[in-house]
Every structure is written in structure tokens, then in C-alpha cells.
Amino acid sequence: MIVINCFNDYKSLEGKMIGVSGWHEINQDQIDRFAGATLDDQWIHVNKDRAEKESPFKSTIAHGYLTLALIPYLWKQIAEVRNVKMEINYGIENLRFGQAVPVNSEVRLQATVKSVTNLKGTVKAVVEAKLLIKNQIKPAYTGDVVFLYHFIE
Template sequence: MLSVELNDLEHFCGTTIGHSPWKTVTQEMIQAFADATGDHQWIHLDVERATRETPWKSPVAHGFLTASLIPLLNQEVIDVQGKGASINYGINKLRFPAAVKSGADIRSKMELLDVSRVDDQRTLATYRTTVEIRGEDKPACVAENLVMYVA
């Protein structure tokens, strides 16, 4: 994990910060996400049917479940010191090139694209986060995510 002072973060622009540890996306996580969001589509929840009728031969995680794991994964890649809070500020671009099968392992790869001072209290960082799937060629998710660091 990279530990860096907020004032020094700009020195890492254009670089890969690192990778998170692998995390397994379980069927229980997929079910909990479906229950929280009301998205109970069978490709996520019906194990027998998804195994039989989908090209993945398995239930798959919701794309937005994968995206929602970005903050959890990324907090294990970088520790920005000298800030009071980190706020998920938004996403400029979000794509889901490949599905995450139930039971698959994922991790994030973080690249710092930009850092800009908003004012005396706030600094906006733009990261490209690629959520990789163990053993797969295509990533599950590629996001240009924004983090607002507040002093």
C-alpha cells in the first residue's frame, strides 16, 4: 500500500499506484446487493437457470455491485495522509467489459490521472480504476472515479 501526504499526491500523476488484494464476490454478496437495490434479475440470483442458460454458465454480479466495491478495494491500495475525509465525488466514465461470475476473485488497479486544488479545504483526485478478474483477459470494470479529499 502506498502511504502519501495529500500535498505530495500530485507527484504520482500518470503512474500506477498499485493493486488491491484479491476479493471473492460471493453469491451471498450478490443476493444482498439485489435485496438492497431491488434488482432481482434471474441472471444474478437463479443459480440453476444461470448455470444452464447464460453464456457465463454461472450467476453474475450486478455491474453496479462491482462498481460499488471500488472504494473498498482502493482503500487497500492508497492511504492519503493529511486529509480529514475522502468523499466519493463521482464517476466521469464507467464501463463493464466483462461479467463477474459468482465466486470469482477481483482486485483493483489504480492509476492517478489528475490532482487539482478546488480551494483551501478540498483537493479533487481523478483515478482510473480497473477491476480485474483473476484468470480473465478482460476487466470487470473500468472507471474514471473522482475522490474529493477534504482537510
């Protein structure tokens, strides 16, 4: 795990792939709970029998937004950002979903620090997030996650 204590620590990582998280299995219970929380109960996510018969994936698949919602959890396995009084998830840029994540797949996050900028005391970090699927070549998605940090001075 990478430890980041300040702007200069973050800046030194610019342009580097800094690591990957552990594997996380997305099971049907997690998909169903996400469907309930977001009111997105489309059959390709929650109806196992219909998905086996009608879906090109032959199983249910995780919501794309569920896989995105895993970023904070998986990111914290890659980097520990210390001495922060506030951290803001500012956005995701250039996001592309590459392929669906079938139920019971294992995924992990690969992170590359693309840029780090000091905006008058607020540190803006752009991290390329690539969600890898175990035993698959193509990632589930790739996008640039933008974090804002207010470090303790």
C-alpha cells in the same frame, strides 16, 4: 501501500499506476445480499439453476453496481490518504463494463492517478480504476473515479 499526506504527495503520483489491491472473491451470498439491498433480483444474479441453463455465462453473475461498490474497500488496500477532515466520492467518469463477473470469481482493483488539482483548498483526484478478474485478460470495468479531499492544514 501508498501513503498520501497532502496535496503535494498526491500530485507527485500523477500519471503513475500506484498499485493493486488484494484479491476479493465475489460469492453468491454477497450477490444475494446486494440484490436484497438494491431490490435488483434479476435472475441472472440470483437464480443459480436458471442461470446454469439459460445464461451465456452458465452461472450467476455479480451486479455491475456491486463491482463498483467494491471500489472504496479495494482502494483503501492501495492507498492510505491521511490528514483528511473530509473525503467525498464525487463521481465516476468514462465508465465502461468490459465483461461480466461470474459468481466465485476473484477480482482486484488496479489504480492509476490520472490528475490531481487543487481547487481553492479542495483537492480533486481523478483515479483510473480498473477491476481485474483473476485468469481473465479483459477487465470487468475501467473508469475514472473522482475523489474530493479536504486536507487538514
